[in-house]
Amino acid sequence: MFSNKNINQLAQSETPFYYYDLALLQETLSNCAEAANVYNFHVHYAMKANFNSGVLKKIKETGFGADCVSGGEVSRAIELGFDKGKIVFAGVGKSDKEIIAALDLDIFCFNVESIQELDVINELARGKGKKTKVAIRINPNVDAHTHHNITTGLDENKFGINSWDLPECIDTLKKCENLEFIGIHFHIGSQITNLDVYKNLCIRVNEFATWFEEKGFIVKILNVGGGLGIDYHNPDHQIPDFKSYFKIFDEFLEKRPSQEVHFELGRALVGQCSSLISKVLYVKNGKKKNFIILDAGMTELMRPALYQAYHKIQNLSKLDAPVSLKYDVVGPICESTDCFGKEVELPETLRGDLIALRSTGAYGEVMASHYNLRNEIRSVYSE
Ligand code: LLP
Numbered sequence: 001m002f003s004n005k006n007i008n009q010l011a012q013s014e015t016p017f018y019y020y021d022l023a024l025l026q027e028t029l030s031n032c033a034e035a036a037n038v039y040n041f042h043v044h045y046a047m048k049a050n051f052n053s054g055v056l057k058k059i060k061e062t063g064f065g066a067d068c069v070s071g072g073e074v075s076r077a078i079e080l081g082f083d084k085g086k087i088v089f090a091g092v093g094k095s096d097k098e099i100i101a102a103l104d105l106d107i108f109c110f111n112v113e114s115i116q117e118l119d120v121i122n123e124l125a126r127g128k129g130k131k132t133k134v135a136i137r138i139n140p141n142v143d144a145h146t147h148h149n150i151t152t153g154l155d156e157n158k159f160g161i162n163s164w165d166l167p168e169c170i171d172t173l174k175k176c177e178n179l180e181f182i183g184i185h186f187h188i189g190s191q192i193t194n195l196d197v198y199k200n201l202c203i204r205v206n207e208f209a210t211w212f213e214e215k216g217f218i219v220k221i222l223n224v225g226g227g228l229g230i231d232y233h234n235p236d237h238q239i240p241d242f243k244s245y246f247k248i249f250d251e252f253l254e255k256r257p258s259q260e261v262h263f264e265l266g267r268a269l270v271g272q273c274s275s276l277i278s279k280v281l282y283v284k285n286g287k288k289k290n291f292i293i294l295d296a297g298m299t300e301l302m303r304p305a306l307y308q309a310y311h312k313i314q315n316l317s318k319l320d321a322p323v324s325l326k327y328d329v330v331g332p333i334c335e336s337t338d339c340f341g342k343e344v345e346l347p348e349t350l351r352g353d354l355i356a357l358r359s360t361g362a363y364g365e366v367m368a369s370h371y372n373l374r375n376e377i378r379s380v381y382s383e
Contacts, residue, residue: 002314009382013277013378015296016278016378017377018274018277020054022055022382023382024273026058027239028240030062033064036242038246039246044086044263045265046267047068047266048366049363050363055361065082065083065087065108068087069091071094074098088135089102089111091111092159096120103132109133109134112136112161115168118173125179132180133180134180135185136161137160137185138186139163140186140201140204140205142200145194147307147309187224187225188201190226191227191267192228195245198224198252202249206252209254221259222260222262224253224262232359239272249261271359275360278355280350280352281293281351283351289327292327292330292349294340294355296331299331301340301360303364311341312357315354315355316353316356317354326346332372340357
């Protein structure tokens with residue numbers, strides 16, 4: 001991703017900033033679209049992963065829909081020209097105001113996460129004289145084998161409707177005249193790297209789809225969520241294996257000919273297309289530890305502090321120099337968890353060196369905060 005030419009260009013910009021490689025993003029999107037088209041699968045981009053406008057523009061141009069989890073995301077998707085017939089609205093806590101706005105915009109569908117929410121959407125739709133489409137998010141109790149904090153499909157998680165509540169759910173659906181049931185929705189977690197997990201998901205999806213059919217419902221859409229992981233240790237091995245991923249669903253889902261399969265991919269589409277670029281403010285060489293203090297911190301990239309997530313760290317100013325020292329690479333924020341990596345092997349590093357934190361395209365910029373009254377993080381694009 002980095003050559004001396006673009007490093008010189010990056011060195012001209014004021015740090016810190018998110019650097020977006022739009023050509024790589026384009027390649028990733030095309031690769032995914034091509035792999036999905038083989039099976040006529042539908043992809044909705046999970047906007048929560050990154051709603052940077054340069055990124056969203058490319059995604060919209062690819063023709064993907066948008067998977068939104070707030071009123072803000074729904075209106076951003078509309079503003080940027082996403083087809084409203086391809087906008088889904090998910091989330092465990094949609095406010096009345098957000099539901100009303102989405103009803104007014106005639107989005108494609110609500111992914112509903114509780115029985116109470118069904119009643120609320122029905123009531124609000126009735127108030128507008130509308131009938132709106134809903135899919136039921138089911139908690140399938142499938143272990144995603146990923147980090148505890150980004151697992152969503154186990155009984156202990158707050159997401160979706162549990163299997164034992166489904167009989168009550170269909171009773172509610174039957175009496176909700178302003179709702180049209182269109183399918184079932186699942187999302188079991190994020191950064192899933194073991195594809196066998198998806199086989200287990202497919203088996204559960206088949207069971208639930210059959211159950212709904214037996215109860216007299218037509219299940220038109222099987223929405224299997226997202227979660228496909230990326231290789232944080234090899235950011236230059238950049239495009240996820242979409243072919244193998246989609247093939248699993250083709251093989252293991254018992255799809256009826258009239259059914260559509262929908263996906264909500266976030267990280268896999270955008271994760272590798274960006275790096276957080278920062279400068280070394282200070283180097284402190286101690287007896288026990290050497291510290292590199294960057295001008296970016298957990299306020300710009302929260303993942304290491306929040307999930308002990310690994311992001312590869314590179315010294316762009318010394319790209320060809322041999323690795324010779326170990327450093328704890330930290331940010332300027334007044335928190336001990338403001339640390340991007342411990343004992344990171346790097347070439348000898350000096351004040352002013354340019355540092356890249358790789359694979360920050362997903363859940364990077366969007367999770368930035370103003371803690372310590374930090375400035376808004378900027379973005380720089382390359383084509
Ligand atoms: N669909 C639903 C319902 C979701 O909750 C999510 C992510 C996705 C799709 C997209 O998942 P992806 O393909 O990006 O894995 N902040 C965490 C990740 C949180 C994921 C939340 N839900 C992180 O930085 O690792």
